[in-house]
Amino acid sequence: QVQLVESGGGLVQAGGSLRLSCAASGRTFSNYAMGWFRQAPGKEREFVAAISWSGAATYYANSVKGRFTISRDNAKNTVYLQMNSLKPEDTAVYYCAAPTRPMVVVTKPCPTCYWGQGTQVTVSS
Numbered sequence: 764q765v766q767l768v769e770s771g772g773g774l775v776q777a778g779g780s781l782r783l784s785c786a787a788s789g790r791t792f793s794n795y796a797m798g799w800f801r802q803a804p805g806k807e808r809e810f811v812a813a814i815s816w817s818g819a820a821t822y823y824a825n826s827v828k829g830r831f832t833i834s835r836d837n838a839k840n841t842v843y844l845q846m847n848s849l850k851p852e853d854t855a856v857y858y859c860a861a862p863t864r865p866m867v868v869v870t871k872p873c874p875t876c877y878w879g880q881g882t883q884v885t886v887s888s
Contacts, residue, residue: 787859
C-alpha cells in the first residue's frame, strides 16, 4: 500500500523560507511522478508543483514560479518543496500527491491519486 508522509510545515514570517518533505513507501518510487498541492481555508485544493519520475522535468503554478522549487531524491524515496520568499497568501495545508499510474504527471487534484495527510504552512505578515 502506498503511503505518503509530509513534514516540514510551520509558522514563518513573510519573506521567509520553509522546506517541505514527503516520504513515500509501498512501491518503486522512481517510476512515478510526484506533486504538491495546497488548500487554504474556504478554497479548493490547487496545484503547486510537480516533478517527473526522473526529476528531469518540473512544473509550477504561476503563483509560485520563481519562489518555490520541487526536487526529489529517488535513493531516499522523498520529494521536497523548497519555498522561498513566502507570502501570507501561501498560507495553506500542503499535500503531497502521487498518481496511481507510472510515467504520468498530475497537475490537477485527482481523486484517484494517493495523498498524504497534509502539513500546515502559515505565513504571517
